[in-house]
Structure formats: C-alpha cells, structure tokens
Amino acid sequence: MSTLLRRSGYLARIARPNHNVPSRTTYLSRRPIPLPHCVYTQPHLRGFATGPPKEPKNQKNEQKKNNKVAKDEAKEPQAEKPEAKQDGQPEAQQLHMSKLTPEEEKLLDQLVSFVSMGMPAEQVKHLKTAVEEIKKQGVPEEIREEMEKLQRGEKLDLATAAKLSRLTSQMSRKVAEQQMFNQNKNEEPQQKAGAHDPGPQGQEQQGKQQGKSGPKIDKNMDWSTTITTAFVSYLIYRMLVPGENTKEITWQEFRTTFLDKGLVEKIVILNGNKAKVHLHREAVASMYPESPATSNNFYYYFTIGSVEAFERKMDDAQYELGIPSSERIPVAYSNEISWFATLLSFGPTLLLLGSLFYFTRRAGSGAGGNSGIFGMGRSRAKRFNHETDIKVKFADVAGMDEAKQEIMEFVSFLKEPSRFQKLGAKIPRGAILSGPPGTGKTLLAKATAGESGVPFFSVSGSEFVEMFVGVGASRVRDLFANARKSTPCIIFIDEIDAIGRSRAKNNFGGGNDEREATLNQILTEMDGFNTTEQVVVLAGTNRPDVLDKALMRPGRFDRHINIDRPTMEGRSQIFAVHLKKIITNEDTEFLKGRLAALTPGFSGADIANCVNEAALIAARHQADSVTMVHFEQAIERVIGGLEKKSLVLKPEEKKTVAYHEAGHAICGWYFKYADPLLKVSIIPRGQGALGYAQYLPAGDTYLMNVNQLMDRMAMTLGGRVSEELHFDTVTSGASDDFRKVTQMATAMVTKWGMTKKIGYIYFEDDQQQQLHKPFSEETAKNIDMEVKRIVDEAYKQCKDLLTEKKNEVGLVADELLKKEMLGREDMIRLLGPRPFEDPQDFHKYFGGEHGRVPGQEPSPGGDTGVKGPVVPPAPAFKSTDLDARR
Ligand SMILES: Nc1ncnc2c1ncn2[C@@H]1O[C@H](COP(=O)(O)OP(=O)(O)OP(=O)(O)O)[C@@H](O)[C@H]1O
Numbered sequence: 001m002s003t004l005l006r007r008s009g010y011l012a013r014i015a016r017p018n019h020n021v022p023s024r025t026t027y028l029s030r031r032p033i034p035l036p037h038c039v040y041t042q043p044h045l046r047g048f049a050t051g052p053p054k055e056p057k058n059q060k061n062e063q064k065k066n067n068k069v070a071k072d073e074a075k076e077p078q079a080e081k082p083e084a085k086q087d088g089q090p091e092a093q094q095l096h097m098s099k100l101t102p103e104e105e106k107l108l109d110q111l112v113s114f115v116s117m118g119m120p121a122e123q124v125k126h127l128k129t130a131v132e133e134i135k136k137q138g139v140p141e142e143i144r145e146e147m148e149k150l151q152r153g154e155k156l157d158l159a160t161a162a163k164l165s166r167l168t169s170q171m172s173r174k175v176a177e178q179q180m181f182n183q184n185k186n187e188e189p190q191q192k193a194g195a196h197d198p199g200p201q202g203q204e205q206q207g208k209q210q211g212k213s214g215p216k217i218d219k220n221m222d223w224s225t226t227i228t229t230a231f232v233s234y235l236i237y238r239m240l241v242p243g244e245n246t247k248e249i250t251w252q253e254f255r256t257t258f259l260d261k262g263l264v265e266k267i268v269i270l271n272g273n274k275a276k277v278h279l280h281r282e283a284v285a286s287m288y289p290e291s292p293a294t295s296n297n298f299y300y301y302f303t304i305g306s307v308e309a310f311e312r313k314m315d316d317a318q319y320e321l322g323i324p325s326s327e328r329i330p331v332a333y334s335n336e337i338s339w340f341a342t343l344l345s346f347g348p349t350l351l352l353l354g355s356l357f358y359f360t361r362r363a364g365s366g367a368g369g370n371s372g373i374f375g376m377g378r379s380r381a382k383r384f385n386h387e388t389d390i391k392v393k394f395a396d397v398a399g400m401d402e403a404k405q406e407i408m409e410f411v412s413f414l415k416e417p418s419r420f421q422k423l424g425a426k427i428p429r430g431a432i433l434s435g436p437p438g439t440g441k442t443l444l445a446k447a448t449a450g451e452s453g454v455p456f457f458s459v460s461g462s463e464f465v466e467m468f469v470g471v472g473a474s475r476v477r478d479l480f481a482n483a484r485k486s487t488p489c490i491i492f493i494d495e496i497d498a499i500g501r502s503r504a505k506n507n508f509g510g511g512n513d514e515r516e517a518t519l520n521q522i523l524t525e526m527d528g529f530n531t532t533e534q535v536v537v538l539a540g541t542n543r544p545d546v547l548d549k550a551l552m553r554p555g556r557f558d559r560h561i562n563i564d565r566p567t568m569e570g571r572s573q574i575f576a577v578h579l580k581k582i583i584t585n586e587d588t589e590f591l592k593g594r595l596a597a598l599t600p601g602f603s604g605a606d607i608a609n610c611v612n613e614a615a616l617i618a619a620r621h622q623a624d625s626v627t628m629v630h631f632e633q634a635i636e637r638v639i640g641g642l643e644k645k646s647l648v649l650k651p652e653e654k655k656t657v658a659y660h661e662a663g664h665a666i667c668g669w670y671f672k673y674a675d676p677l678l679k680v681s682i683i684p685r686g687q688g689a690l691g692y693a694q695y696l697p698a699g700d701t702y703l704m705n706v707n708q709l710m711d712r713m714a715m716t717l718g719g720r721v722s723e724e725l726h727f728d729t730v731t732s733g734a735s736d737d738f739r740k741v742t743q744m745a746t747a748m749v750t751k752w753g754m755t756k757k758i759g760y761i762y763f764e765d766d767q768q769q770q771l772h773k774p775f776s777e778e779t780a781k782n783i784d785m786e787v788k789r790i791v792d793e794a795y796k797q798c799k800d801l802l803t804e805k806k807n808e809v810g811l812v813a814d815e816l817l818k819k820e821m822l823g824r825e826d827m828i829r830l831l832g833p834r835p836f837e838d839p840q841d842f843h844k845y846f847g848g849e850h851g852r853v854p855g856q857e858p859s860p861g862g863d864t865g866v867k868g869p870v871v872p873p874a875p876a877f878k879s880t881d882l883d884a885r886r
Contacts, residue, residue: 665677
C-alpha cells in the first residue's frame with residue numbers, strides 16, 4: 001500500500017474514470033444510465049474468483065440461515081442490476097451507513113491532503129469529490145463494526161480482510177452511483193431543451209467531455225477498480241484504526257502516577273517482556289485532562305525483567321496499597337507478532353517466488369535468442385561513435401605504411417562501396433591484424449573506423465567466454481545483430497585467439513565445446529553477411545599460428561595483415577607522433593632519430609610508454625621541458641628497470657662485477673662483428689642485475705651470419721672468462737650469459753643448418769614434443785656434441801682475446817670501480833679508437849659529445865647488444881644466483 005501511496009499521481013489517474021463517469025452522462029442520457037466501470041466489474045471479478053454468482057432466489061433462502069457475511073454477499077446481485085433503478089435512485093439504503101465523527105473526518109482530510117501532494121490539480125479535485133461523498137454518506141456500519149473489532153485487538157484474519165474489501169467496494173460503488181445521480185439531475189433540463197438536437201452548447205459540451213474524459217472506459221481495466229477499492233479500503237482503515245500511540249515509562253512512574261492513584265484497569269503482558277497498561281480513560285481524563293492517555297489509542301507500556309519478578313512486584317505494590325486480593329488488577333498475557341516479523345517469516349518464500357518470477361520474465365524476454373537468461377547472452381561489445389568517440393586517424397598511426405595501405409581499402413569500401421560493386425568485385429569481409437603485443441593493431445583498427453566515419457564495435461575475444469554453455473555463441477549472434485542494425489560499421493574483435501583457436505589442437509581432455517560453439521557461430525555469422533552488407537570485421541591477435549584455418553580462409557578474414565615491431569625508421573615516426581604530445585625544446589629531428597637508434601626492438605606501445613615516462617621524470621625534476629637526459633633515463637628504465645641505489649655490494653663483489661662487465665666491454669670493443677659498445681655500468685638495476693653493458697646493433701638486423709653469431713657468443717662469455725682470468729674462483733653471476741649462448745648454439749645446430757655433422761635439418765623446439773623427440777638417440781647425442789663444440793669454440797675465442805687484453809680489462813675495471821658508469825668516450829680515452837668502422841647512425845647520433853657519460857648522470861642507453869631472433873635482451877650480470885649463494 002505504501003507503494004500505492006507514493007505513486008499517488010498514478011493512483012489518482014487510474015481512479016479518475018470512476019469519478020469522470022457522471023460527467024459523461026450527457027452523451028448517454030437517453031439510454032438507461034450505465035454504471036461506472038468499477039460498479040459492474042467488481043461483482044464480475046468476484047464471480048471469476050469464487051465461481052458463478054448464485055441464483056438470487058437461492059440466496060434469498062440462504063439469507064435467513066447464513067451469518068452476517070453471507071448476508072452481505074446476498075446483497076450483491078441487486079447491485080449487479082443497476083438498470084432496474086432507472087430513476088437513478090442510489091441504493092444507499094441497502095447498506096446501513098454510519099456517519100463519520102468529526103475526528104474521523106479530520107483524519108480523512110489529513111490523509112487526503114497527504115496523498116494529494118504532487119497530484120495534478122484535476123485529479124485532486126476528483127479525489128476530493130469522492131471524499132466529500134464519503135463524508136456525506138458515511139461508511140457502512142459493518143465496516144465500522146469490523147474496524148472496532150480490530151481496534152479492540154482482534155486479529156485481522158483473511159475472511160475479515162475479504163469482507164472489508166467487499167464492503168468498501170460496495171461503498172465506492174454507492175459513491176459513484178450517487179455522483180451519477182446528482183450529475184443526471186443537473187443535466188436533465190439541458191437535455192430536455194434540445195431533445196434531438198444538442199445544439200451548439202450541447203455539442204460543445206459533448207465535444208468537451210469526449211475530449212476531456214478521453215475514450216470510453218476500457219473493459220479490460222478491471223485492475224483500476226481493484227486498485228481504487230484497495231485505496232478506498234486503505235483510507236477507511238487508516239481513518240478508523242489510526243496507528244496506535246504508545247509511550248514507554250518506568251515502573252516507578254507507572255506506580256506513582258497510575259497504580260497508586262487507582263487509574264489502572266488492567267495490564268497485558270506482551271511476549272513476556274512488556275507490560276501494556278490499560279487505564280480507566282474517564283478517570284484519567286478527569287485527573288489529567290491534558291494527558292494523551294485520554295485518547296482511545298494511547299497506551300503506556302514498560303519493560304519487565306521477567307514475568308515472575310513483575311508479578312512479585314505487583315503483588316507487593318498492591319499489598320502495600322492495601323488492595324484486597326479480590327480487587328487486584330487483572331493481568332493478561334498475550335503474544336503479539338509485529339506485522340514486520342510476520343512479513344519476515346514469509347521473506348524466504350517471497351524472495352524465492354519473486355526471483356522465480358523475475359528470472360522467468362528475463363528468460364522470457366530473451367526468448368528471441370539473443371539476451372538469454374540474466375541477459376548474459378547479450379554482447380559486451382562497446383559501441384564507439386565516430387563523431388564523438390573515435391578521433392584516431394591514420395596520421396596517428398606511424399611506422400606501418402604497408403599495413404595502412406592494406407587497410408585503407410576497407411575505408412574506401414565503407415565510404416564508396418559502389419566503386420567496387422560496379423566492377424563486380426566482392427567486398428572483403430574482414431582482416432586479421434597479427435603481430436607482437438603493443439605494435440598498434442587496435443590503434444590501426446580504430447583509425448580505420450575514425451577515417452571511414454562509421455560506428456565501431458570493439459570487443460575482446462575473452463568477453464565471449466563465460467562458464468555457461470551457449471553464452472559465447474549467443475553473444476556473437478547479438479554482436480552481429482547489433483552491427484547489422486547500424487551498417488555500415490566495423491566490428492573489432494581483439495585477442496581473437498581466445499575463441500578462434502584451431503579446433504584440431506589442444507583437445508586433450510575435451511571440454512572445448514563452448515569455445516568451438518562460439519567459433520562456429522563466428523564462422524556462420526561471417527558467412528551470413530551478404531556482400532552488400534557493409535559490416536567489416538577486423539580481428540587482432542598475437543598468435544595467428546594457433547587460429548583455426550576456417551577462420552582464415554578467403555570469404556571470412558580475407559586479409560592477413562602482419563604488423564611487426566617497427567624498424568628504425570618506423571620507430572622514428574612513432575616517436576614523432578608521441579613527441580608532439582609533450583613539451584620539449586630539443587631538436588625534434590635529431591631527437592627522434594637518436595631515440596629510435598636507442599630503442600631497437602621497441603614496440604609502438606613501448607615507445608609511447610617511454611615518452612610518457614620521460615615527461616614524468618622531467619616533471620619529477622621540476623623541469624620546464626623534457627630534455628634528452630630525461631628521455632635516456634626513461635629508456636634505461638624501460639630496458640633495465642629501476643636503479644637500485646639502496647643495494648650496496650661488498651667491495652669484493654663490486655670488484656667481481658666490475659671485472660665481469662669489463663670482460664664484456666673489451667670483447668665488444670675488439671671483436672669485429674660484435675655490436676659497438678654504448679655504455680657499461682655496475683650500478684645495480686631492475687630485477688637482480690648487478691651490472692650491464694649496452695651495445696648498439698648496427699641498425700635492424702634480420703640475418704645473422706656465423707661470424708656475427710660466434711663473436712656475439714664469445715662476447716657473451718666475456719664476463720665469466722674475465723672472472724676466471726682475474727680471480728681464483730668464479731661466481732654464479734654468468735648463468736644468464738650461458739643461457740643465451742646455449743640458445744644461440746642450439747639454434748645454429750638444430751635450426752639454421754650451421755654444422756656439417758647434423759646437416760640441413762630443422763627440429764621444432766616445441767616443448768610439448770619433448771616426449772617424442774623427432775630425432776634418434778644418435779642424432780640427439782650429435783646435437784649435444786655439436787652444441788658443446790660451438791660453445792667451446794666461442795669460449796676459446798673469448799679466452800684468447802681476454803688473455804691478450806688482460807691489461808685493458810684491468811684498466812676498464814678500475815675505471816668502472818671509480819666511476820661506476822663508462823660511456824663510449826671513456827672507452828676511447830682508455831683503449832684508443834675502436835679498430836673497426838662503426839655504422840653511420842652511430843656517428844650521427846652517438847659520435848662526439850653525444851657519446852659522453854656526463855658524470856654520474858645516466859647516459860644514453862640502448863639494447864644490451866644481444867638482440868636477435870633467439871636471444872632476448874637481458875642484463876649481463878645477474879645477481880639472483882649470487883644472492884642465493886650468499
Ligand atoms: N604505430 C603506432 N603509432 C603510434 N602509436 C602507436 C603505434 N603502435 C602502438 N602505439 C601506441 O601503443 C598503444 C598500444 O597500442 P595497441 O593497443 O594498438 O597495441 P596492440 O597491438 O593492439 O596490442 P595487443 O596485441 O596487446 O592488444 C597505442 O595506444 C599507441 O599509443
């Protein structure tokens with residue numbers, strides 16, 4: 001009911017037809033006066049609820065036998081025949097009405113003013129008319145009787161509630177009839193004046209009323225009657241049973257104010273812990289005329305410790321007062337459960353029923369197949385609006401000209417499809433953008449949407465995956481259905497390998513049905529486009545090799561666009577894009593070239609991160625603009641990790657690290673095919689790197705010959721060899737170097753056909769094939785021997801050089817111990833110029849003053865020099881093993 005009250009405007013609106021009826025009677029006046037809808041629908045409704053109405057005759061017979069409730073029911077058929085009362089006389093006499101007391105009228109007014117807050121004025125008017133009528137006619141006596149029973153504390157059982165509802169509906173019917181009768185009387189003269197011709201006035205009136213009251217009452221509006229009845233019932237109930245007023249007092253107050261003065265009529269103990277005091281109202285009124293206890297609904301109560309203690313106290317008190325035992329105050333016991341507690345006990349059932357109802361509705365609404373239960377099947381794709389959300393253009397995507405070219409064709413297709421169609425060309429359905437993470441696949445897809453100016457649906461492959469079977473497929477359906485509604489558009493599915501994995505692979509243990517179903521749905525949807533539907537599907541993945549072949553066939557993802565890590569030129573362009581966003585006074589041309597040279601192997605995302613990191617570092621140093629030093633610090637940080645100034649090594653350890661790094665540096669300086677050294681440092685950094693040497697590869701290397709590989713391996717072993725030559729024992733710090741060397745040597749033997757003994761054979765180094773090695777024991781032995789031979793050769797090459805250059809190693813190590821960081825200029829000062837020609841870029845960006853390491857300030861960093869297809873960059877001297885040893 002509280003909900004109804006809160007939505008009072010709504011209530012008034014639905015109640016209005018009942019009050020409007022009389023005003024429509026001009027139009028219907030020549031026919032028997034129809035009853036308002038609520039008048040005839042209520043008995044009709046009841047007929048449905050309890051079976052067909054009984055014959056009036058039988059009811060008459062039963063009338064005598066039955067109790068009062070039955071009597072009321074017997075009256076109903078009379079109400080069902082309003083036509084019989086053609087004169088319009090209401091049947092108010094049928095119910096014995098009792099007028100409201102002024103107090104009750106006041107309460108009713110209060111309630112109406114509360115309910116009509118926020119209601120439109122017209123509706124308030126109708127409500128007030130109805131209330132006036134109730135005041136005039138009163139309420140049925142039976143209602144009053146029932147209410148009085150309730151007031152006395154009797155429980156409201158279902159039968160009483162039903163009876164109340166019936167009586168109030170009868171009453172509301174009567175009110176409506178009365179209004180009609182009044183209206184009829186008022187309109188009579190006007191109708192007589194123009195019996196056949198309503199005249200201009202009549203027409204106007206008629207038009208007005210039709211317009212005002214809208215169409216005739218809809219016969220399906222039974223609910224409005226029900227709600228109106230409920231509302232009126234509530235009004236009356238609240239009027240007659242105004243909420244009980246209570247006040248808590250103490251035992252002492254009770255005793256001195258009421259008990260000692262003989263005002264207590266009886267005491268009711270509620271639930272064994274509360275005493276409700278019933279007072280002699282008249283006596284209280286004469287003694288305390290101002291007290292609220294004079295009103296009928298007011299009770300004092302006090303809390304008792306236990307029933308026994310209370311009884312004892314009462315006995316003592318009455319004994320003290322000299323009340324004889326025959327006149328002692330009666331004490332009654334009652335258990336009352338609050339309506340809230342009752343509701344709570346029904347809580348779980350209601351919750352269950354509510355949930356069932358809710359979910360059934362949700363499931364029902366998803367019966368179309370798309371939304372499914374809980375709306376789970378709905379696609380999670382985000383829709384970007386090209387006008388507001390997607391501002392990315394091809395100009396923002398740098399360093400992938402070929403990929404851009406490929407994808408631009410999609411843009412022209414979306415912009416002017418007719419150009420393709422008139423030549424009979426089939427429209428490409430989609431493209432797979434593959435490549436390492438952060439290379440700009442998503443960016444390119446966004447730029448495609450931005451350029452073509454069409455809606456862009458972006459979703460990740462993993463968002464199709466749910467633990468419920470069928471959800472993935474349902475989401476795919478929903479996504480494509482949405483896309484078809486807003487053609488032309490682009491769908492971008494990132495990380496498509498989450499669902500598009502080959503169905504043949506990884507079927508161990510089964511359980512891939514859901515993923516397969518999702519994939520199948522994608523395949524179906526992509527087949528389902530007709531060629532005129534301008535929906536382009538782009539997909540991004542880092543693992544194109546694991547994708548299902550069906551997905552990759554022409555007609556689905558027609559184009560395979562591979563986006564690799566950017567080349568030196570690409571990096572320079574990407575730097576140019578991101579440098580625009582920050583404030584720097586450096587020469588941008590030089591800056592982007594140098595930064596590109598310093599960052600081989602960086603992806604677009606790494607570059608964006610580097611530039612941002614540089615700006616953060618500049619901000620930390622309160623600089624006005626970002627300078628070269630900030631960029632270099634940022635690059636070093638991205639490559640090597642954070643400087644660990646807090647890590648203090650013991651002097652012997654520091655010396656070992658210095659000789660280890662000096663060994664690498666000397667190898668890098670004197671081996672012809674090694675990458676030129678850029679910087680060597682013994683400042684601990686990142687994850688366990690105690691020192692590192694950085695080399696600058698000569699541009700982007702795509703092929704490596706045996707000489708380069710051998711020099712690189714020898715250089716990688718330089719650290720350990722130097723330790724052997726200068727110390728009695730060796731440390732564990734070279735383990736990472738060994739890993740790289742072994743990887744390189746193994747690849748030379750098993751993949752690159754660089755040994756005669758194994759020959760030109762390629763062995764997959766897939767970890768899962770370890771169980772069934774694709775070669776014989778003999779070959780395995782030979783591979784081992786060849787790998788060892790190559791590593792031994794590299795070792796010998798390194799040892800020969802470092803033995804010869806033992807002094808130089810010492811020089812560099814001592815300088816390192818002093819300065820902790822050496823740049824190219826320092827190396828030239830100590831060793832003389834490098835005996836081999838350095839690449840052009842090196843001179844351009846790192847020659848002269850750019851090669852210096854400005855004191856303790858970090859100098860330009862770069863790759864660790866072991867970049868290549870098999871050896872990822874890593875610090876040259878790892879501390880993890882060293883730490884373990886300590
Ligand atoms: N070619 C590029 N030009 C400019 N910025 C780029 C380029 N490539 C990457 N970036 C930057 O890197 C960020 C991340 O790129 P993006 O999300 O497109 O990578 P991705 O290839 O989709 O990565 P993943 O495979 O991990 O999803 C971009 O927001 C952008 O700032």
